[in-house]
Amino acid sequence: MNSDKERPEEIRERLRQEELKGNPTGGIHGGGLQDLVGSLGWKGAGILILLLIVGSIILLISFN
Numbered sequence: 174m175n176s177d178k179e180r181p182e183e184i185r186e187r188l189r190q191e192e193l194k195g196n197p198t199g200g201i202h203g204g205g206l207q208d209l210v211g212s213l214g215w216k217g218a219g220i221l222i223l224l225l226i227v228g229s230i231i232l233l234i235s236f237n
Contacts, residue, residue, distance in 0.1 A: 185211075 179187070210218045 182211075 210221075213221065
């Protein structure tokens with residue numbers, strides 16, 4: 174890929190920022206989880222899911 178071309182993630186983020194500028198209240202009902210996972214990337218999302226699973230197992234074991 175050329176360095177002057179935007180990656181799809183950059184295009185989506187730029188469009189999202191432009192939309193929020195034009196309609197600031199439109200982001201209130203937006204997908205919070207989508208924004209979180211999108212900003213983390215696939216590795217960060219995987220680590221977050223793994224931490225949730227491990228935390229759930231620890232809680233289940235500690236309350237039994």
